[in-house]
Amino acid sequence: MGATRKPTRCSIAPPDLLGRLAVEGTPEQREAATCALATSAAMRSQRAVMGQLGRRLNIRTGSLAGATLETGERLSVYDNQTQGRQFLPGVLVRGWEAPAVVDTSVNQAYDGSNATYEFYRDQFGRSSLDGVGMELVSTVHYGVGFDNAFWDGSQMVYGDGSGRIFKIGALTSAIDVIAHELTHGVTEFTAGLVYSKQSGALNESFSDVFGSLVKQHSLNQTAAEASWLIGEGILVPELGAALRSMIHPGTAYSGDRQPGNMAEYVNLPDNNDPRNDNGGVHINSGIPNRAFALAAIALGGHAWEKAGRIWYEVLTTRLRPTTQFDAAAHATIDVAGMIFGEAEQVAVHNAWKEVGVLS
Ligand SMILES: [Zn+2]
DSSP: OGGGSOOOOEESSOHHHHHHHHHHSOHHHHHHHHHHHHHHHHHHHHHHHHHHHHHHHTOOOOSTTHHHHOOSSSEEEEEOTTOOGGGOSOEEEEOTTOOOOSOHHHHHHHHHHHHHHHHHHHHHOOOTTTSSOOOEEEEESOTTTOOOEEEOSSSEEEOOOOSSSBOTTGGGTOHHHHHHHHHHHHHHHTTOOOSSHHHHHHHHHHHHHHHHHHHHHHTTOOTTTOOOEESTTOBOTTTBSOSEESSSTTOSBTTOOOOSSGGGOOOOOOSSOGGGHHHHTTTTTHHHHHHHHHHHHHHOSOTTTTHHHHHHHHHHHTOOTTOOHHHHHHHHHHHHHHHTOHHHHHHHHHHHHHTTSOO
């Protein structure tokens, strides 16, 4: 499994947006964005240390209490009580099959994780993120007004939002955000896509694909009915409607730089500037995102039945950590023909042609 790989360090707030608000925002936005960036960076270095330690001791890398958290149950939710990273996972507030509590964030984290678990199990026969029943651990109320949510390599962590970037309480309210982050776990245990440039944009795109599918499934929407927005309604209204639009990349929030075609691919360095986003992983993901949405709409019906099935097979069996867009595209065409047939193969090929990845 992923012990030798660098854990995916994904948080839901687009680093490009936080980086820009930290420099160009109002004083309130600058403060909230700087705080979110600093806290996320601190979490990342902790993950790196824990990962190294885990490898050296040959134990499974996890959160600080990772090894002792495993109870053999499906999921559990903890409260950080706004104390931050020295108090992870926090206090257990709702264990598996325990009744709903008064705290809405706790119940949303519970229900979103459960819906994601059931989606992977029922649609693809997958047992949790690692395929062998890993418990889904979530922590809510992380830090004070923290404007982010992330998968830390072993558990989900949700801030409350400051009301300056994310609406207060919004980070647990979007089921596609929860499924997006948990899918980083699936990717880590399967393709292991390196979180940089094109392979990183594919990593981001697969999270948006399955994030959106879990939401569409929960609403019983067809591909034609879906909004294809990720994180709709969680930003404060003055920043925008959503974090990403899969069908119309670049239109989700003010300053959204996502291209929907290879002709507009944004070539960025992978350095420590959040505005460069690990070489544009949340930016160029717009291209494979649009290919998926176009393929799903062309294939008709529920997006998880054909397009989702193809993308799942590709993610879990066909990719390498350094796979680039064109190789991923060819893999989806190949699998479409293998599982379904020529018509499906043509639909998938056309989608990749329309976004300029294949000719
Ligand atoms: Zn992500």
